Every structure is written in structure tokens, then in C-alpha cells.
Amino acid sequence: MTRPYADPFAHPPESSPADLIAHLTPGARFQGVRFENYQPNPQFPSQARARELLEGFVAQAGRPSGGGGFWPFKRKAPEGRGLYLDGGFGVGKTHLLASTYHAAGAGGDVAFMSFQDLMYLIGALGMPQAIETFRNHKLLLIDEFELDDPGNTHMANTFLGGLMPGGVSVVATSNTEPGALGEGRFNAEDFARQIQGIAGRFESHGVDGPDYRHRGTEPAQPLSDAELSDWLSRQNPQTTALLTHEELNRALLGIHPSRFARVLEQVSEVAVTDLGPMPDQNTALRFVHFVDKVYDLGLHAAFTGAPLEALFDDIYRHGGYAKKYSRALSRLSEMLREARTADGLT
Numbered sequence: 442m443t444r445p446y447a448d449p450f451a452h453p454p455e456s457s458p459a460d461l462i463a464h465l466t467p468g469a470r471f472q473g474v475r476f477e478n479y480q481p482n483p484q485f486p487s488q489a490r491a492r493e494l495l496e497g498f499v500a501q502a503g504r505p506s507g508g509g510g511f512w513p514f515k516r517k518a519p520e521g522r523g524l525y526l527d528g529g530f531g532v533g534k535t536h537l538l539a540s541t542y543h544a545a546g547a548g549g550d551v552a553f554m555s556f557q558d559l560m561y562l563i564g565a566l567g568m569p570q571a572i573e574t575f576r577n578h579k580l581l582l583i584d585e586f587e588l589d590d591p592g593n594t595h596m597a598n599t600f601l602g603g604l605m606p607g608g609v610s611v612v613a614t615s616n617t618e619p620g621a622l623g624e625g626r627f628n629a630e631d632f633a634r635q636i637q638g639i640a641g642r643f644e645s646h647g648v649d650g651p652d653y654r655h656r657g658t659e660p661a662q663p664l665s666d667a668e669l670s671d672w673l674s675r676q677n678p679q680t681t682a683l684l685t686h687e688e689l690n691r692a693l694l695g696i697h698p699s700r701f702a703r704v705l706e707q708v709s710e711v712a713v714t715d716l717g718p719m720p721d722q723n724t725a726l727r728f729v730h731f732v733d734k735v736y737d738l739g740l741h742a743a744f745t746g747a748p749l750e751a752l753f754d755d756i757y758r759h760g761g762y763a764k765k766y767s768r769a770l771s772r773l774s775e776m777l778r779e780a781r782t783a784d785g786l787t
Contacts, residue, residue, distance in 0.1 A: 446683040449707040450692035453700060461562055462574060464702055465552040469739030471539035479536050485650040488533060491526055494646055495537055498524055498612065499544045521610035525586070528648030530771045534614035538582050541612055545580050553582040555737075556597075556613075557730060557765075561699040563596050572603040579610065586613040587764060588639075598639050605642055613643065616764050660770065661777035663716055663744045672743045672780055673712060681710040686746060689713055693727040701734045711735055716746030718754065725753055726762065729769040736772040743780040749773055 467474070476496055481488035526534050542553045552575065554562070563571045575581060581604070588594045605611060664672065673681070684692070696704060705711070719725040735742050749770050758766045 445678045446681050447679060447708050448684075449682050449704045450684075450696070453696055453704045454707070460703065461565065461699055462552070465554045465558070467539035467542055467553050468702075468734075468737035470737060471535060471739075474536045474539045475543060476537075476540045479533055479540060481533070482650045482653075485532075485648075487528075487647055487649045491528075491534075491537055491646055491648045492540075494524065495541045495612065496544070498522070499541060519608070521605040521608050523605065523610065523643035524612045525643035525645045526612075526614045526648050527616070527645055528614070529616060529650070530768055531653045532648050532650040533653070534648060535584050538584050538612060538614050541580075542582055550577060550579045551582070552578055552580075553584070555584045555733060556586045556593075556615075557733070558699070559583060559600070560593055560596060561697070561730075563600060565697060565699045568596065568599055568603075572600060575604055575609060576607060578604075579608075581609060581611045583611060583613040585764075585768065586615040594639075601639060601642055611642070616768075660749060660774040661781070662748055663746050663777065664780060666745060668781065669712065669714065669743055669745050676710045676712075676741065680708050681712065682708045683712045683714070685714050686716045689731070690719070690724050690728065693731055694724065698727060698730050701731055702738065705734050705738055705740060708740065710741040710743075712743045714745045716744050716752060718747065718751055720754055722757055722762075725757055726765065728752075729762075729765050732769045732772055736776060741780070742776045744773065744777060 476492055479492055481492060483489075526537065528534055539553065542551055545551050566574065586597075588597065601611065673683070693701070719728060752770075753766045757763075
């Protein structure tokens with residue numbers, strides 16, 4: 442295939458620690474979200490209640506002189522507050538979390554990131570520098586909080602323990618109740634003290650409801666070759682990355698996941714052809730993080746190849762990282778629906 446298309450992986454931009462921190466904001470998909478345009482499902486009152494809790498969390502916040510902390514009308518900084526939204530896929534948790542970011546002032550002392558972003562960031566910076574980097578923040582917003590393995594559990598416990606006692610507050614979303622973090626993913630009982638220590642820092646609120654991405658339909662499937670050709674005809678080649686799934690996997694293995702967003706910010710559209718099963722879990726997890734970044738950045742995206750249910754081995758889809766894979770499939774399905782519309786993402 443002739444490829445007069447952009448290749449963001451050819452010369453990936455360098456990312457300093459400052460660059461990594463500067464990009465901890467809601468992606469383009471969530472730049473326009475606010476509490477006012479969140480549409481709770483009236484059949485599930487917990488959705489409206491979640492919005493009320495977060496609005497109150499922001500409205501009661503005061504910022505004392507002399508530095509960080511996010512707490513209601515206190516002269517002296519107590520331990521940071523923690524609020525934890527637990528709910529299934531597609532109930533609007535990320536919309537609410539991004540709305541909190543915008544309502545809280547969205548300054549240099551508020552950071553928005555996924556839990557996996559945080560883990561990769563700690564890996565890139567080292568724990569002491571990561572804690573020091575966020576010490577003067579008033580609020581951290583962590584999406585899709587999940588303890589998939591002992592390493593993540595230890596890092597999360599150390600990170601929160603290094604910041605929240607000093608007044609940094611945290612709002613987290615997850616698909617798992619805080620007391621059940623780690624269950625079914627590793628030998629969680631060996632880490633019960635750390636898991637309970639993490640859970641004890643948060644007030645929890647459940648958010649019920651079905652995945653809005655399904656909209657009562659079957660999950661979407663990859664485009665046909667003809668559909669892809671039509672989709673490409675509506676894109677600007679200079680801002681569109683076009684590569685095979687095999688090429689993508691090779692490129693992702695050569696770049697630290699903390700830099701995926703910086704690479705993808707060079708383009709506006711991404712097309713991946715010939716999707717196929719990924720029997721290697723390292724490759725599969727990097728692809729999942731790629732999907733998350735494409736989705737969060739609001740890029741137009743198209744995919745061809747194998748059915749979505751064939752991409753991830755059953756052992757992986759029902760193992761310790763099951764929720765990561767389920768989220769990726771849900772987001773892929775939504776992006777494929779958007780690709781089939783006349784104008785794509787609006």
C-alpha cells in the first residue's frame with residue numbers, strides 16, 4: 442500500500458520528567474466535559490449522586506496560604522481527603538473525573554492521569570522523585586485505579602502514603618470496590634495490609650448502570666477494507682498514521698509506555714490494519730495502553746482485521762488484567778462505531 446502518511450514512531454519526541462508531568466491533563470475527548478453536561482441515567486440514582494459528591498468536594502475546597510492541600514475550610518493542612526468512585530465500564534466515571542479537574546481550577550497543582558499512567562510515571566522517575574514532584578499538588582485525579590500485581594500494590598501504597606498525609610487529596614475511579622482491590626489477580630492475602638491501607642484512605646461511592654458505549658447494540662467489529670478506504674479518503678494523510686498491527690506492536694515495544702501520548706500527539710488520526718491475536722501478554726498490554734491513549738486523546742481511529750473477541754487470549758482476558766482488556770475492547774468498539782459515521786468524532 443502506498444503510504445504518504447505520517448509516521449509518528451519514526452522519530453518519537455524525547456520526554457523529560459517535566460514533559461511527562463505537563464501532560465497530566467484530560468485528553469481532547471474530555472476537554473469539553475463538565476459537571477453540567479454529564480447526563481446521569483435516571484434509572485440509576487447513584488450516577489447523579491456521584492456528580493453531587495464531586496461537586497461538593499470541589500465547592501468545599503479551600504486553599505490555605507503556603508502551599509498544597511485540598512480540604513474544606515481548614516487553617517492547618519490535615520491529611521488529604523480521598524474519594525473513590527467504584528463502577529462498571531461506561532457509566533461516566535472518567536467524564537466526572539475530568540469535570541472535577543476543570544472545576545478545581547486545572548492549574549499546575551491539579552493532575553489528571555490513569556492509574557497505569559501513574560505506574561509508568563513512577564517507573565520512569567523513581568519513587569522519591571515521583572513523590573517530590575507531586576508534593577505541592579492540591580489534588581490528584583487517578584482514573585481506572587487497579588491493583589493488578591504486587592509491584593503496583595507496593596508502589597501505590599508507598600506513593601499515596603508519601604503524599605496524602607501532607608495534605609494532597611486524591612479522587613480515584615475504579616471498576617473494583619476498594620476493599621476488593623487485588624482479588625483474583627495475585628496472592629492478595631499476602632498484601633492485605635497494604636491493600637487495606639490504600640482502601641482506608643478513601644470514602645467510597647458505587648456508581649451503577651450499563652455501559653453506555655454498547656447503546657443496546659452488539660459490540661462493533663473492525664472495518665472491512667472498503668470501509669477503511671472510505672475512511673482514509675476523508676482524512677488528511679499528513680496527520681494520519683497508517684500501519685499494520687505487526688508494525689504497531691514492534692513500534693510499541695521500542696518506546697516506554699509513559700511516552701505513548703507524546704508520540705500520538707503528533708497525529709490526529711490513526712489507522713491500524715490486519716489486527717490479529719496477541720499471544721504475548723507484554724505485547725497485549727502495550728496495545729491496551731495504546732488504545733487507552735488513542736481514546737483519551739480523542740483521535741479518529743480505524744481498525745481492520747480479526748474480530749475484537751479474538752485479539753486477547755482467553756487466559757489473559759479472564760486473568761489478573763481482565764479489566765484492562767475489557768476496557769480496551771469497550772473503547773475499541775466505540776471508536777469503530779465513530780469511524781463508521783459520516784463525520785467521525787464530533
